[in-house]
Amino acid sequence: MSLLVKICGLSTPETLETALEAGVDMVGFVFFPPSPRHLSLELGRDLGRQVKRRALKVALTVDADNATLDNIMDSLSPDIFQLHGGESVARLRDIKQRFGRPVMKAVPVATAADLAVLPGYAAVADRILFDARAPKDATRPGGLGAPFDWHLLEKLDLKLPYMVSGGLHADNLTEALRITRASGVDVSSGVESVPGVKDPEMIKAFVRAARASKDASQELSVR
Numbered sequence: 001m002s003l004l005v006k007i008c009g010l011s012t013p014e015t016l017e018t019a020l021e022a023g024v025d026m027v028g029f030v031f032f033p034p035s036p037r038h039l040s041l042e043l044g045r046d047l048g049r050q051v052k053r054r055a056l057k058v059a060l061t062v063d064a065d066n067a068t069l070d071n072i073m074d075s076l077s078p079d080i081f082q083l084h085g086g087e088s089v090a091r092l093r094d095i096k097q098r099f100g101r102p103v104m105k106a107v108p109v110a111t112a113a114d115l116a117v118l119p120g121y122a123a124v125a126d127r128i129l130f131d132a133r134a135p136k137d138a139t140r141p142g143g144l145g146a147p148f149d150w151h152l153l154e155k156l157d158l159k160l161p162y163m164v165s166g167g168l169h170a171d172n173l174t175e176a177l178r179i180t181r182a183s184g185v186d187v188s189s190g191v192e193s194v195p196g197v198k199d200p201e202m203i204k205a206f207v208r209a210a211r212a213s214k215d216a217s218q219e220l221s222v223r
Ligand SMILES: O=C(O)c1ccccc1NCC(=O)[C@H](O)[C@H](O)COP(=O)(O)O
Pocket: 008, 009, 030, 032, 035, 036, 037, 060, 062, 084, 129, 131, 140, 141, 142, 143, 144, 145, 146, 165, 166, 167, 168, 186, 187, 188, 189, 190
């Protein structure tokens, strides 16, 4: 199966177009006001229309209430909700039922103990996104450009598809994939010149590296 590539935190028509033309599978839109990548509902509507089914639209929210999710459904009409807060298993079930969309649960990782939540989420989520656990005083729970120890996932036996994120860039994603055996990669900071400003050349380089990585990791595993 081919690797899923997601670029998160897109916020301009130009960089969205770069990502789509580069052939990404998922484009992520952040609806979280403290984030430098936060979108208004109006901009979400415009960017969503621009996608025209060339990739899956992912709405990233953090402990959002139903009214907020309703508004996002109305403007972006996402294909997937990425839940990046402390949403419980029951809340995941509720969101899936209420909005009829698959959910990808972000699981923050710093130590092996963080993986204890997986059986609960795996029973309801459609996909897991492993991300670095943000420091306690961070202004947001992700999109900080920090990696976690990928070896924590080395022996993971998860029946659900999972993606890896956190501090990825064109030069380290092959190693992250080799260790974690994830079926997808997700990046935000690693394709930005400064937080919130995507760089077209970095987007292209990331997608190129991701597409080449499958071959590279297979080569490494037969050595
Ligand atoms: O991007 C944000 O500002 C953000 C805000 C709140 C929760 C999550 C957020 N971003 C998550 C992502 O962009 C990715 O899913 C992932 O964390 C990768 O981020 P990065 O380390 O910046 O590549």
